[in-house]
Amino acid sequence: MPEVIFPGPEGRLEGRFAPAPRPRAPVAMILHPHPSSGGTMNNRIVQELYKTFQRRGFATLRFNFRGVGKSQGTFDNGVGELSDAASALDWVQSFHPEASTTWIAGVSFGAWIGMQLLMRRPEIRGFISIAPPANMYDFTFLAPCPSSGIIIQG
Incomplete structure (x- = not known):
């Protein structure tokens, strides 16, 4: 699990x-829960998703949003x-331009961000959305959802 630093819109x-x-x-790319909730x-859960995708042979990335850990910038409400x-x-696609498919997985706030990205990027073919905060954010942008996946909600 090598640490990587890559350019983002507000710094590394x-x-x-x-x-x-x-x-x-x-x-596969995995997105974490809301930074203000730790x-x-x-x-x-993010780590388990990362390990699962890795074991299944995916090129796998998890990263901190802006203002979290060593990531630069400040929280921007999504x-x-x-x-x-x-x-x-x-x-990640710059290292694997020949990838057969792309998946996105997110937990809570990360699920909301991931589903928005899914709607903007046609190469994303699958998703795992864990505990999407439908009581806090509007998910109507998903109608119709262009990809197959799974939503896990308690």
């Missing part, structure tokens, strides 16, 4: 990246964090 972003074990391997890329996620996806 800190992450952990596991390269693909074979050519044309799929890509969410980081080191969240237990607008800037969506830009962070787009930059992170661009960065």
